[in-house]
Amino acid sequence: MIKNIIFDFGDVFINLDKEIIFREMIQLGASEHLGPELIDLNNRYEVGQISTEHFISRLSAIYPSASPTRIVDIWNGMLLDFPDERLHFIEDLARQQRYRLFLLSNTNELHIEHVQKIMGKAKFDRFKNAFEKFYLSHEIKLRKPSSAIYQFVLEENGLKAEETFFIDDTQENTRAAEKLGIRCWNLRVGKDDIVQLKSRL
Incomplete structure (x- = not known):
């Protein structure tokens, strides 16, 4: 489960x-x-x-x-838009309190600062507050697909791999997580959307 x-x-x-x-x-x-x-x-x-x-x-x-x-x-320039429906989706999921939610991103200082400008502080804070923990690679000194980054998140939060679901658009990252027993969804950009998550669980 x-x-x-x-x-x-x-x-x-x-x-x-x-x-x-x-x-x-x-x-x-x-x-x-x-x-x-x-x-x-x-x-x-x-x-x-x-x-x-x-x-x-x-x-x-x-x-x-x-x-x-x-x-x-x-x-x-690689950072584009953040659709409102995705923000509403994660906020609704957080309100349900059915799952513990975490964000795990390979990102850098320049990008996260620009993301806040694109979204605006209020919208970015709403997004960040939907998660129990918000892990950025440049802050935790680890990046995907290293197995160490998944172990870090599991161990720091007392999570069991078999009870954890991971979504990433890069297959190399999901394959690395699967080796630890984590269930994964390799989201296909342009074909899948995170708002379809319920059908994947």
């Missing part, structure tokens, strides 16, 4: 354009694929190993034709 639900954030609640960074970086001179240096830089930033200032400085060095402001705009 499911007692706990862990939600991803991007493309589960807030819509994303994940390809914009690739498109924009190519215009700045990057190859068609982001190289290992950029991937490593992003991964370290997402677990809080480097500061926002260092992150922007490194990207500025890699792409000297782009100003720091331009780099931030590109980086935040």
